[in-house]
Amino acid sequence: MARRNTNRRVGIADVARMAGVSHATVSRVMNGNAAVDPDIAARVRAAAAELKYQPNPVGRSLALGKTDTIGIVVPDLANPTFQAILRGLSIAAAQDGYRVLIADSSEVTSEEAILAGEARRRCDGVVLCAPRMGDAELEELAPTLHPLVLINRTTVASNTPSLSVDYSQGIQELATHLVSLGHRKIAYLEGPLHSASNRQRLAGLEQFQAKHPDIELQFLEAGSNFDSGHDATDAVVASGATGILAFNDLVAMGLLSGLHERGIRVPEDISVTGFDDIPFARYTMPPLTTAAVPINELGSLAWRRMREQMQQSADATEAEESAQDVFEPRIEIRRSTAPVSLPVG
Amino acid sequence: MARRNTNRRVGIADVARMAGVSHATVSRVMNGNAAVDPDIAARVRAAAAELKYQPNPVGRSLALGKTDTIGIVVPDLANPTFQAILRGLSIAAAQDGYRVLIADSSEVTSEEAILAGEARRRCDGVVLCAPRMGDAELEELAPTLHPLVLINRTTVASNTPSLSVDYSQGIQELATHLVSLGHRKIAYLEGPLHSASNRQRLAGLEQFQAKHPDIELQFLEAGSNFDSGHDATDAVVASGATGILAFNDLVAMGLLSGLHERGIRVPEDISVTGFDDIPFARYTMPPLTTAAVPINELGSLAWRRMREQMQQSADATEAEESAQDVFEPRIEIRRSTAPVSLPVG
């Protein structure tokens, strides 16, 4: 006996007893699975209503082998990007009767695999946002997590659907925009060094440099949040660059505030761009030129891909090529970028 | 037989077979509960490692009567306030090995009770943010949800811990701040009409009016997000008020952008205040004067109260008076408020 019968909630047995039928019949009525005599069904329903019976999801899960829950692993819930993905995912999943379980790795990369595994055991699938996990580790992990949807990562292992943003393309367009405004000295405020999306931006800038060998391109360390942008202010000023490509909107906003404190005007003295187009980007001072990522769609598409995979598993229709969705950012030109000003004198 | 044995994951039975012991022994080793012969324990551990065995949480949950999961019901995951609470809760709960399950009611008040009930059945407790739910409904619902923690609501039913912000006090301080700057015509941009926290602000303003009968106080309809603030711009201008108390930071930011579009300067022409001090409030144009709510603490304290309740239930130490925590907002004066300007001429 695993449990003392203290504090028992009403279970299927209570309804069965009250309606004078077996558990099985109650189950059938509740799920509308098999045909049940209308009179009996009515009796069962009445008893269920009377007792306010609601099936215990844990018992169902064990019997059914599914939890109607999916997990999402995010590196940092404070990041608007992941908040938006979470929201889109949660709303889309709810429409199909699924709930979302959160696992926040708090940027501790070494925990991600463990969290993801644990989430998978509790859930029917996992959406993994693990920008800093090594490729090898991801490749090893992916098959054990199936059904799995990857955000901003791809892996060769076990055809896993992935949704990603073409950061390379976006940053190139932003850089080109600066060039078209006459900027010749441009600095990139790098994101976390091991972040996959930072690497993509770097790759994009390499292509950009190849096309524009005359542009002086510098690389400055920063990070992925407000503070790292703010802390990079001195380095930005020292660089002498007139156009700054920040890793993302948060970094750009931190920089904006740092420049403002030093009395450096944007865009008159320095042009600044962000990335992501978070909701607040249009309300910064000045409004931020950035690359817009359709972030809400990411969440809902993640759910669609998850559902497709779960159906495939159910049908045993394996081996279907899984989708690799790539979102192209759209450049949003606002007021933080302007033609380069001529040196005084 | 509930399941065809397709696609079986490795279970406790496999480990038991491999180690040549019973399920029970494997369970004992995995949980470190009872004393087990060291040699046998080693054999079990080796088998578990070999098979990469991880206990199935659903089975555990059913046997233990607990899921190590708590649910949170929020009206809108797009709202930074709830994002912050979710985050604080998730991080704090994770520290004790608990996960968070999300239920986003998408502002559909009629769904909240259902969502909360469903969340409670899947989880060991529920944190409920339901600002628009009627008092009567809440009072009826609360006992069925226990352990329950209420955010920004209280209920007389079944002593339920609640965390709330003293919006009344905060809005009075903000109003007083405007008065001290010389403003005599003040308008309040109302939040959702049925929101409990809006009612608190109204109550606070009533007290304020009593203390300052000479101040002309107007009430304008708005809402709780950017757009409602933006849409209220014309009404604000028409009101002739020089000091605006927005329902929250989002509304204030929407208004800021609306005023800017019309060439009305803040704070020179109109002073604007927000509420909440969301992370972006200091980066608006101009930086927003607001009432700071220690929002991250709210989430972690919610977890603490939840844990206390769960322990009480376990100890059957019922009837202990449950905490009603009230957070006092701290006024954060930035640049969106300034002395009222003298009428020209």
Place this chain on the structure above:
DNA sequence: TTGAAAGCGCTAACAC
């Protein structure tokens, strides 16, 4: 159409 019974994977009481 219905009930009895097995089983989902696990924990814990009980007997040895």
Place this chain on the structure above:
DNA sequence: GTGTTAGCGCTTTCAA
């Protein structure tokens, strides 16, 4: 110290 067994609450097979 260890195995046997009951039971958590449910679904589904099987036999009637």
